Amino acid sequence: MSSVTHQIHRDDYGSRMGMWLFLFTELILFGGMFIVYAVYRFIHQQDFHLAAQELNTTIGLLNTIILLTSSMTMAMSITAIQKGNKKLAIALVIITILFAFGFMVNKYFEWSAKIHHGIYPGSPDLLSKPEGQILYFGLYYVMTGLHALHVIIGVTILVFNVVYLWTGHTNSNYFVKLENAGLYWHLVDLIWIFLFPLFYLIH
Amino acid sequence: MTNSEQHTEHSEHHTEHKHIVEYGKYLFIWLGLLALTGITVSAAGINLGNWTIVLALVIASVKSLLVLSIFMHLKFEDKVFKIFVWVAMLTFAIFIFFTFLDYSFIR
Structure with missing residues (x-):
């Protein structure tokens, strides 16, 4: 037999597969909204263009860079723990959390x-705008809001993983929880990759 | 799966692979993602008409592919994971197709 023996039954493979299946439900959740966006943008092209001018592209770009970088540090933390470098793994997860706060x-x-500026769902200023712009801002708040909620949930999961790393529950031999947390975090990044050009970059 | 330098672990059915992606590779992918972001932003400034959105979506898809395959380790997973992802994306594509099909006839 191999040198490492396991007393506890576990199935990391199945665990990761379960996580992927969960991510598909997220795809459908956000996907449905992207379809709503696509249809309304198709009908109200001009209004979408006008409304998008109100968004701050610089902040959007900054948040894109922040999320992409946080995805990298997240992925690196798994490499670190696989190599048995506990301190580096913890540091990288904490850096990921800090990026999330920055976001x-x-x-x-x-x-x-x-x-x-008076633009929020149901505000008098917004309701005085044409229908297409009301729809644009409605989608903007719901989609980036739901995305931000995912960031908050992601941070919570990452905090737990810092503890798991700290206590040695997650180690070079058992790191599937960190991997799954990573998968969730990358999904948050993936969604933003589409949100950014679709909301901030319509010129 | 591919290489298993360390055949140490045995879970229930599968030999647990332990593919380690080097830091440098992640850094390289990150640079690629940043470059693609730069292209998206600068391309948005050019008026390409309806192609602007197509270009934005193509770049976003390439970025997603990089994140999925490297950051999310899909490249190093068993084939079944890849099939799952394709099935999920195909399902989503069917949703899009029928929504627009439906829509273009209703109008």
Whole structure:
């Protein structure tokens, strides 16, 4: 037999597969919204173009870079723990969490500015705009809002994983929880990859 | 799966592979993702008419492919994982197809 023996039954393969199956439900969740977006953009092309001018492309770009970088540090943390480098793995997950906070801070300023300008769901200013623009901002708030909720959930999962790494529950031999947390985090990144050009880059 | 330098672990049915992706590879992919983001942003400034959105979606898809295959380790997983992802995406594509088919006839 091999040198490593297991007392506890486990199936990392099945665990990862379960995570992937869950991610497909997320694809359908966000996918449905992307279809709604596509249909409304198709009907209200001009309004979508006008409304998109109101968004801050710089903040959107900054958040894109933040999420892409956080995805890299997340992926690297798995390499670190596979190599048995516990401290580096913890550091990389914490850096990922800090990037997530950075993302949320930007989101806070972005939304605050919009709300300050009277653009929020149901606001008198927004309701006075043409139908297409109301739909655009409705979708903007719902889709980026649901995405931001995923960021918050992701951070919570990552905090748990810092603890697992710290206590040695996750180690060079058993790291499927970190892998699954990573999969979730990359999904958050994937969704943003589509949200960014579709909402911020319509010129 | 591909290489298993360490055949140490045995879970229920599968030999648990332990493919380690080097830091440098992630860094390389990250640079690629940033470059593609730069292209998306600069391309959005050029007026290509209806092709602007097509280009944006193509670039986003390439970025997704990089994230899926490398960051999410799909490239190193068993074939069944890849089949799952294709089936999920195909399902989504069918949703899109029928929504637009439906829509173009209703109008």
